[in-house]
Amino acid sequence: MKKHNFYAGPSILPEVAIEETIKAIKDFEGTGISLMSVSHRSKEFEAVMNETEALFKELLDIPEGYKVIFLGGGASTQFMMVPYNMLNKKAAYLNTGTWAKKALKEAKGFGEVVEVASSADTIYNYIPKGYEVPADADYFHITTNNTIYGTEIKHDMDCKVPLVADMSSDIFSRPVDVSKYALIYGGAQKNFAPAGVTFVIVKEDILGKVDRYLPTMIDYRTHIENGSMFNTPPVLPIFTGYQTLKWLKNLGGLEVMQKINQEKANLLYSEIDRNKLFKPTVLDEADRSIMNICWIMNDEYKDLEQDFLKFAQERGMVGMKGHRSVGGFRASTYNALPKESVEALVAVMKEFESKH
Numbered sequence: 001m002k003k004h005n006f007y008a009g010p011s012i013l014p015e016v017a018i019e020e021t022i023k024a025i026k027d028f029e030g031t032g033i034s035l036m037s038v039s040h041r042s043k044e045f046e047a048v049m050n051e052t053e054a055l056f057k058e059l060l061d062i063p064e065g066y067k068v069i070f071l072g073g074g075a076s077t078q079f080m081m082v083p084y085n086m087l088n089k090k091a092a093y094l095n096t097g098t099w100a101k102k103a104l105k106e107a108k109g110f111g112e113v114v115e116v117a118s119s120a121d122t123i124y125n126y127i128p129k130g131y132e133v134p135a136d137a138d139y140f141h142i143t144t145n146n147t148i149y150g151t152e153i154k155h156d157m158d159c160k161v162p163l164v165a166d167m168s169s170d171i172f173s174r175p176v177d178v179s180k181y182a183l184i185y186g187g188a189q190k191n192f193a194p195a196g197v198t199f200v201i202v203k204e205d206i207l208g209k210v211d212r213y214l215p216t217m218i219d220y221r222t223h224i225e226n227g228s229m230f231n232t233p234p235v236l237p238i239f240t241g242y243q244t245l246k247w248l249k250n251l252g253g254l255e256v257m258q259k260i261n262q263e264k265a266n267l268l269y270s271e272i273d274r275n276k277l278f279k280p281t282v283l284d285e286a287d288r289s290i291m292n293i294c295w296i297m298n299d300e301y302k303d304l305e306q307d308f309l310k311f312a313q314e315r316g317m318v319g320m321k322g323h324r325s326v327g328g329f330r331a332s333t334y335n336a337l338p339k340e341s342v343e344a345l346v347a348v349m350k351e352f353e354s355k356h
């Protein structure tokens with residue numbers, strides 16, 4: 001049976017990226033050596049690194065003055081590295097969910113942290129608005145897509161202080177005006193590559209402004225100066241990520257990707273809104289994520305939750321259980337998820353409805 005992969009992360013990747021990785025694991029670029037055994041300093045891998053960086057710049061239209069680096073440690077390590085490198089006295093954070101809250105917690109070890117707003121009061125089912133960012137903050141940190149709760153900041157906001165964004169789960173889902181940000185980071189395993197590599201896009205002139213000692217590995221400048229090769233980079237996930245970006249470019253780039261993502265999301269949200277059994281958790285359409293779509297049973301059908309999960313599983317739907325803090329269901333509709341998978345899910349929802 002065909003499987004439809006709705007996992008939130010690690011998650012679906014373009015088939016061609018997986019196929020090319022399998023080939024390279026056997027014979028990397030005709031070297032006769034496996035991608036897993038080749039030196040990161042070989043000219044063949046250096047080319048992969050350079051081209052991956054070039055595709056980041058091309059697809060996201062990254063302006064002059066920014067660097068792209070690839071690190072280990074996941075987005076969670078960036079929760080610490082960002083304040084280490086950028087927080088002198090005060091930082092502002094928008095609390096839109098579990099990941100945002102974890103980022104905020106780390107920053108507290110480095111200075112004063114202002115939580116400008118929070119949507120914790122209603123299990124993070126909206127993006128707070130109308131808050132004030134202190135003008136003397138060293139930076140303002142946002143999580144553009146809240147993977148667990150299905151909310152998303154889908155525009156690039158103006159901000160008086162340097163803007164830092166965790167884009168782990170919506171990078172490459174839409175065009176981004178990078179010039180509005182001082183730093184963008186994310187773990188790879190949602191929309192880019194297998195787990196193991198973390199990308200950081202950083203405006204170079206914001207660095208070097210903190211007074212504290214920065215351990216070598218923590219200092220972004222180390223990795224900029226060494227082209228992400230100060231220590232051994234995660235060779236394999238970078239290679240797969242490179243294939244993902246080539247796939248994205250062949251597809252037509254981020255405007256085309258955004259259009260497809262919006263179509264997939266519209267399809268599923270309309271069914272959730274229409275189907276008598278279900279209701280969405282995020283009510284304001286402006287806040288609805290196009291990457292992670294969350295919904296629950298309508299009150300009178302609450303008892304059917306497990307039945308629906310099983311019913312969907314039996315029809316090939318994988319990874320649809322909602323996060324334990326929200327319950328219900330979550331379908332992650334990342335870039336690589338084909339529209340046919342969303343159509344198949346909608347058909348399953350209709351079929352289940354017809355039985356009740």
Ligand SMILES: *Cc1c(COP(=O)(O)O)cnc(C)c1O
Nearest residue numbers: 074075076099147166168169187
């Ligand atoms: C998954 C996720 C993280 C955590 O990433 P790790 O690479 O596992 O540390 C952080 N932020 C967001 C928005 C995520 O979706």
